[in-house]
Amino acid sequence: xxxNSVKKAKEARATWNKENMKTLGANVKKETAEKFAExxxxxxxxPSGMIREFIRETVERESRSGQVAEPxxxxxxxxxxxxxxxxxxxxxxxxxxxxxxxxVLAAWLDADEKLAK
Numbered sequence: 001x002x003x004n005s006v007k008k009a010k011e012a013r014a015t016w017n018k019e020n021m022k023t024l025g026a027n028v029k030k031e032t033a034e035k036f037a038e039x040x041x042x043x044x045x046x047p048s049g050m051i052r053e054f055i056r057e058t059v060e061r062e063s064r065s066g067q068v069a070e071p072x073x074x075x076x077x078x079x080x081x082x083x084x085x086x087x088x089x090x091x092x093x094x095x096x097x098x099x100x101x102x103x104v105l106a107a108w109l110d111a112d113e114k115l116a117k
Contacts (some may be wrong), residue, residue, distance in 0.1 A: 016032060024055070025049075033047070036050075039102070039103070039106065042110075043106075086100065086101075
């Protein structure tokens with residue numbers, strides 16, 4: 001591709017994005033953003049990609065059900081004997097139960113992969 005065609009392709013992409021896309025933003029603490037980037041990297045993803053996927057899944061799920069899921073409910077099944085402990089951990093860490101469960105799952109999978117070698 002020559003310089004002129006690269007420039008035209010960039011302009012076309014910018015025009016399409018302006019007409020069809022919307023940027024969503026959120027302010028988070030630097031430490032949270034850095035940890036999220038590490039989690040994304042371990043999953044072979046990017047923070048933006050994970051956020052896009054969460055938004056897509058949320059819209060798709062609520063479009064299918066026709067209802068707004070309030071309050072937020074984790075897609076994980078938590079056994080009753082662990083529910084109180086999870087709620088306490090969420091309160092302690094002021095976090096999302098999915099983030100806690102996925103962090104534990106990632107650690108378990110890392111350990112499992114090391115043991116398999």
